[in-house]
Amino acid sequence: MSSTASVYSDYIGSVWNDQPLTVLPIIQELMASGISVWIYSGDTDSVVPVTTTKYGIDKLQTSVKTKWYPWYLQGEVGGYVVGYENLTFVTIRGAGHFVPSYQPARALAFFSSFLDGILPPTN
Incomplete structure (x- = not known):
């Protein structure tokens, strides 16, 4: 990063206070209230990669x-899913950051599945 970019980045970080640095406390609060939280990520998302989301979920220290x-759709792997206590993490195969625009059927x-309150299908 250039020194100019670094100065701007430091400045913006010091004055931009209208959003939290992390949403993990909000997710924990929702989970504690009994609400089932679903987090999803396209597996080619370069903005919020699956690995980053997985690291965040690990910080919640919830049991699997x-x-x-x-999970499958029309005989193909649609992605992967893991269920935790009051939290479900779903990946969507072949999708980037805007999942519905990349993989609308998936x-x-x-x-x-979320609306029906069930995990995505295994076959």
């Missing part, structure tokens, strides 16, 4: 109820 497994399938 359903181990990682592939986005609809996982969102329908």
